[in-house]
Amino acid sequence: MVAVGNEIVMTGVVDSSDLNVFMAVIDSLGKPLMGKRYFENGGTGTTPVNSKIQRLADASFVIAGNLSEVSSPGSVPVQRGFVIKTDKNGDVQWSKKVIYQTDGFNLIKDVAVDRFDNIILYGEIYNADTTTIIPYMMKVKPGGEIVWQKKYDRATGSLNKNGTVFETLDASFAAFGTSLNDAETKYGLSFIKADINGASGCENNLGDTILVDLAVTQDTLIFDTRNFSLNATNVDFKSNLYELEVPGLMLQSKQFCKNEPIDWTLNATAPNAVAYKWSDGSTGSTLRVTEEGEYAVTVTIETDYCFVLIDTAKIERYPEPTIFPYSSLGSFCQTGQILLSANPVVAGGLSYNILWNTGETNRDFPTDKTGTYTVTVTDACNLSASGSISIPELPKKITAARIEGAPVSNCLKGTINGQLQAYGNSTGLGPDTYTWSTGQLTQFIDIANAEVFVYTVTVTDGCGETATAEKSIPLSGAAINPDITAERRGECKDRFVAANVVLSEFSNKIKYSWSTGATTPDVRLTEPGTYTVTITDACGNEINKSVEVGKDLFSTPDLVYGKIFFPDGTFSPGIVLDTAVLSSDNYKNAEQYNRSFGPVDLESYCLQDITDYEMYVFNRWGQEVFKSDNVAVEWDGTFKGQPAPTEAYLWVVRYKIYDEVKTLKGSVTLIRL
Structure with missing residues (x-):
């Protein structure tokens, strides 16, 4: 049974006039969502015993378990492992069973799915020739193709159906099962750790394919759920702690000075070791080296268990030291002195000395003088390295600020648009901060349709010193270009003639002076003639306009009579x-x-x-x-x-x-x- 999101996927054996493997999906409240049962096509004498299920990333399923099979009437039934791969609806895509020897027991203990959706099978096969029970693992692609199949002869099995296989964090595999001791009277723990290709150090390939086709058909399983109660009983269980002693292997790497001769012995001696193999082909427990390089050894251990120990050592010379001088503010704001520092890079474990051209021997020291500073590091191998830094000038605190920028005037509306930038004259103290009279806190501020024409900013340097600047922005620019019209308004006794100044858009910043003495955008006229107006825009530009008003605007149109x-x-x-x-x-x-x-x-x-x-x-x-x-x-x-x-x-x-x-x-x- 596995839980996927809010669904529970189950498998097992169901009795429906005959024993069949089933698969069912229910929600978290027990409501049936899907059910299938599976049986061998035309099969006689096969009975399912148990099954386990896993779900793949594409929502399809793999069911694995064991069935009891009678090859002929009256013969002893044997148990075979089986695998059924279905789509997400439970319909069979392929099915196979395990056959190692025709009359032997061949079990599947567990099934797992790795991060690449490969199917991992773990079980046991019975070798009738040696009367031994041998654990095995195999990797199968989602389409049924075998990637690898391995048997682990050094481990023993028990033909017990209990077992677990899983993928480890390093993308390899591990399996737990049970084994019988030599007297075959007590069960013990069986553990196999294999890499991504099934290798463990004591494995062998299964030469023959042990998965053969199994013809399986499915049909819909109709099922219902019922509530029932369970009473739980506590059971005390005691066991003795079993300790597995695994010897350690740690080769000692070594570094040498540049002119020092290399002579080092690597020791890989381990208890119960039966074989040593070094990367240069040597087979002893130790290896004497006289050159730089990497040396690896594989040690084979044989006790009650089969495993190998592997380690690598590096023989190399200490790298030459390097040093990087740099400067920082230090306590400059308080003392007027900057801090010179050096960052030496020396091979681990080696002592070293530092010497500045000023005679200083510390990594850091304060100074208030300009110039070029050189620092040298010498390590315990008597190797040296130097670095220099130039201080052409000391940092400078702020004494003045300025505002730059030329916003554009809108002579119709009497506003300005553009950007202003603030600057301070401090150097070497890091970024300044800014506080504008508008409340803005950035170095650059945008001005949009503003009617404010005086701006101030306070600039603060890295030491907290301040300076203030002010900028007045005059309203100036090209004059506006209005039109002037004359028209008759109203009808009959209410009619009148008016002259009007037409702007591109309304503005209350414009002044008018008509030849009639009126100061409004339009003026009511009483007689024909030429009328002039002086228009003063928000920038102070004066624009003179005139309009000729004929007597026809004052006259009533002639009556019209039909023809x-x-x-x-x-x-x-x-x-x-x-x-x-x-x-x-x-x-x-x-x-x-x-x-x-x-x-x-x-x-x-x-x-x-x-x-x-x-x-x-x-x-x-x-x-x-x-x-x-x-x-x-x-x-x-x-x-x-x-x-x-x-x-x-x-x-x-x-x-x-x-x-x-x-x-x-x-x-x-x-x-x-």
Whole structure:
């Protein structure tokens, strides 16, 4: 059983009219999520005994265990290990069983999955020729291909199904199992530690492939869960401590001075050692060396256990020393002296001396003098190295600060935009800190649409000394370029003419001086003429503009009369229009389809304000056929009570509006259909 996230994956043997291996997945509350059972295709005489399960990174599964197999009726059943690889839904991808000798027991004790999703099997095989039980391990790829298979003849097994295999931190493998002593009366611990390729120092290859195909089919397992109670009973268990004594091996590396002859003996002597093998081919327990290099030895130990000891020693000469002088502030802020230091690099264990060209023998000393300083280190091998550092000048505390930068003025809004930078004149004291009158604490500050024109900054050096600077930024720049317009506003009695200064956007920083004496952006005019304005922007630039205002802006537009009218209607059904129109949108229709003749009634003509109105209509003989002294009374197309004939008529209109007298004349065609 394994737990993966909030799921629990189980395997075992289920009795469903016959014993089968099953796999089930439940959630943390015991709710079934998936179930499968597995049985051999057409198999007779095979019965599963136990199984274990692991989940791979791709959510697929591997089930391994043992089954009892009868090769022929009446024969003694033997146990074989089996492996079933499924996809994430539990469907079989491949299945195999373990056969080492036809009639021998061949068990799988445990299954594991390594970090690369390879399958690791651990178990025991029975060798009928030697009547021995031998542990084995094998690595199998997720697709079923065998990577390696090893047997460990020096260890013994017990044909007990208990055992554990796992991957270690170094990507190799270890297995625990049980073994029988020589009298085969007591169980003991069996431990195998192998590398990533299964090697342990006492292993042998399994020459023949022991995994053979096993035809397995799956079907869905329907299962339910039930609550039940368990009573736990404490059991006291005592065991004797078993100590495994493993001798240690530690070769002694050695360093020699540059001119010292090399003569060193490496000693690898270990109890119960049966063989020594050095990297140069020597086979003794010791090795005398006279040259630099790395020397390795492998020692084979044989007692009740099989293992090897490996170690490496390095014979080399001490490297030459080096030294790196450097300077730091030290107590300069208090004493005015910097600190000179030297960092010697000398081989470990060797003593050394330091000497400065000033006679100082310490690694560190203070000074207030400029110049070049040289320091020499000499080690116990009488090897020396020197280094120099130049101090052209001592650090300098701050005495002055300045502000640089030229923000750009916006002469329309009266603001500035740009960046200011602060600087102090200290040197060698590390980074300065800054405090601006705006509250900002960085060396560079951005100014956006600001109306503040005086800035101060306090610069603090590495010793805590301060200096202050101030910068005034005048508003100056190119003059703005406004437009000036004149227009009529309002209608009829409320109409007036105004001149207006047009800016690219609103600003309350602009001043105006009109020739009328007004100081606002626009001015109300009373008569035609030329009007001038002096505009002063936020930067103090003066811009002079003028506009010519004609009498047409002050005059009311002439009345408009239709060119034709239809006293009896037109060809267009349902169209009955008069000279009264709602807007200029149907002004054309008003001209074409009038039922009576009179002025077009648009709001801009101010008909309600007209006085002294006279209208006369004449036929082509000069007879007066209609007259009116009321602008609202129009000609209906009759003459002396009778319909006037279709023809062209002349008209004359005289009226007064706002003290302005207008006389208009024209012709109109009366059409009867």
